[in-house]
Amino acid sequence: MTAQESEAHVALLVSPGMGHLIPFLELAHRLVHHHNLHATLFVICSGTSAAESLLLQKSSAVNIVPLRPSVSLDPTANFIDKLKAIMSASPPLLRRSLSTAKPRPAALIVDLFGTWGLAIAHELGMLGFVFMTTSAWFLSLARFFPTMDKKMINDHVYNHEPLRIPGCSPVRFENTTQVLENGVYDDFELMARELGTADGILSNTWQDLEPTNIKALTEIETLTCGKAGGVPIYPIGPLIRHAEPNLESEVLKWLDRQPDESVIYVSFGSGGTLSEEQIKELALGLELSQQRFVWVIRPPVDTDSSGTFFTAGNQSGDDKWPPEYLPEGFVNRTKEVGLLVPTWGPQAEILNHRSVRGFLTHTGWNSSLESIMNGVAMVTWPLYAEQKMNAAELTEEVGVGVRVSRGLVSREEIESKVRKIMAEEDEEGRRIRERVKALKRSGERAAAKGGSSYNSLAQVAAECDIFRRQTQLRRAVAA
Numbered sequence: 001m002t003a004q005e006s007e008a009h010v011a012l013l014v015s016p017g018m019g020h021l022i023p024f025l026e027l028a029h030r031l032v033h034h035h036n037l038h039a040t041l042f043v044i045c046s047g048t049s050a051a052e053s054l055l056l057q058k059s060s061a062v063n064i065v066p067l068r069p070s071v072s073l074d075p076t077a078n079f080i081d082k083l084k085a086i087m088s089a090s091p092p093l094l095r096r097s098l099s100t101a102k103p104r105p106a107a108l109i110v111d112l113f114g115t116w117g118l119a120i121a122h123e124l125g126m127l128g129f130v131f132m133t134t135s136a137w138f139l140s141l142a143r144f145f146p147t148m149d150k151k152m153i154n155d156h157v158y159n160h161e162p163l164r165i166p167g168c169s170p171v172r173f174e175n176t177t178q179v180l181e182n183g184v185y186d187d188f189e190l191m192a193r194e195l196g197t198a199d200g201i202l203s204n205t206w207q208d209l210e211p212t213n214i215k216a217l218t219e220i221e222t223l224t225c226g227k228a229g230g231v232p233i234y235p236i237g238p239l240i241r242h243a244e245p246n247l248e249s250e251v252l253k254w255l256d257r258q259p260d261e262s263v264i265y266v267s268f269g270s271g272g273t274l275s276e277e278q279i280k281e282l283a284l285g286l287e288l289s290q291q292r293f294v295w296v297i298r299p300p301v302d303t304d305s306s307g308t309f310f311t312a313g314n315q316s317g318d319d320k321w322p323p324e325y326l327p328e329g330f331v332n333r334t335k336e337v338g339l340l341v342p343t344w345g346p347q348a349e350i351l352n353h354r355s356v357r358g359f360l361t362h363t364g365w366n367s368s369l370e371s372i373m374n375g376v377a378m379v380t381w382p383l384y385a386e387q388k389m390n391a392a393e394l395t396e397e398v399g400v401g402v403r404v405s406r407g408l409v410s411r412e413e414i415e416s417k418v419r420k421i422m423a424e425e426d427e428e429g430r431r432i433r434e435r436v437k438a439l440k441r442s443g444e445r446a447a448a449k450g451g452s453s454y455n456s457l458a459q460v461a462a463e464c465d466i467f468r469r470q471t472q473l474r475r476a477v478a479a
């Protein structure tokens with residue numbers, strides 16, 4: 001038996017996008033360093049994002065195998081359709097990599113866009129898991145979807161009735177996920193069906209963050225069904241990228257010069273973009289709020305709120321500074337209190353800085369967890385994908401932020417929401433800040449050795465190891 005065969009080997013498959021890659025890297029890292037498994041991360045690369053390339057170069061602690069399917073993308077398609085096109089060209093690459101791997105991994109872990117990989121895993125005699133990098137509420141929707149009455153779906157999509165997920169809060173149409181908003185949900189339905197064939201679903205959440213949704217996922221029959229006996233759910237979060245100690249960066253040096261808890265950090269994730277009109281309102285709103293700010297800023301995209309999903313971290317090529325799309329004189333007027341960071345910033349380190357108190361965020365699930373785990377209250381500004389569900393949950397149920405209204409957000413509203421989160425004297429803001437700090441502590445307990453999420457991941461690792469031993473035994477008996 002080789003050294004490799006004495007410990008279970010797990011393969012992970014991640015679709016393009018920093019919001020997928022970052023938590024998958026963290027998962028692979030934990031499987032290796034906390035649970036003694038071998039891990040290989042197959043990364044379906046966009047090949048077009050500087051942030052993605054840099055992160056892959058820096059992630060030497062995990063064995064990474066890039067997969068590059070050849071596909072020509074329709075430049076006018078939305079990011080979900082582009083993702084689907086890339087993923088649908090990927091099965092032969094994964095099949096070849098897995099079937100030639102020695103030893104064959106005991107399990108494959110995929111994300112929601114890679115659920116077709118479960119059939120490949122099963123065909124090759126491996127376990128197949130899904131790691132959902134979203135909330136348990138969104139997972140409940142995905143679990144319920146295949147058994148949902150078509151009339152109920154159509155009432156939601158066309159008549160804008162709330163979607164009632166058993167045991168969970170209903171999804172109001174104004175908060176619905178992008179696929180249902182667009183009314184084209186066949187692929188989502190297929191992914192949701194494939195999800196039901198998994199040997200287990202890992203969810204980036206923890207008990208105290210989403211107790212009701214986790215309870216529904218584990219106890220209500222319409223959500224647990226799929227495979228005979230139900231699909232086990234493993235809440236393994238918070239799984240976030242931690243701040244790199246001693247990272248050198250201009251923005252961190254600037255933050256070092258600011259008082260404690262005095263700065264609002266403004267960023268819309270890896271893909272989020274705003275129209276020129278909205279960027280101007282945001283700038284003027286920040287100025288009116290008179291708060292210190294760090295703003296990760298990108299050129300406007302008027303027709304697509306996920307404009308940099310495949311080009312995260314790329315510089316715009318337009319070296320004009322200050323950019324023409326900002327209000328006249330804004331940079332000069334705010335230079336003592338504000339810092340603009342073009343296109344990409346070290347978010348884990350910024351949120352971890354002692355001077356940051358608030359986060360104006362698009363509520364991607366990773367950003368939301370990073371905010372909570374740094375005790376930073378949020379102004380939520382959802383843009384696309386399932387972000388409206390996240391914003392509703394974070395503000396109405398979890399109580400860790402305030403939300404901006406839909407449509408064009410005015411400078412006055414931005415001013416007042418930013419102040420609410422930042423100002424010492426605002427009673428609601430104070431309650432939100434206390435709540436986020438309490439949740440941070442509960443997340444730390446869940447992830448620490450012996451905590452509920454640590455134990456959940458240990459259980460997954462144990463399943464993989466038992467499966468490896470059983471496979472070896474079967475092979476030995478057959479030989």
Ligand code: UDP
Nearest residue numbers: 019022269270271344345347364365366367
């Ligand atoms: N991120 C970052 N710097 C940026 C923007 C984003 O490091 O300037 C990271 C962020 O910390 C998070 C991920 O990119 O881990 C984005 O994931 P999220 O789920 O929040 O949003 P998405 O980009 O998928 O919409």
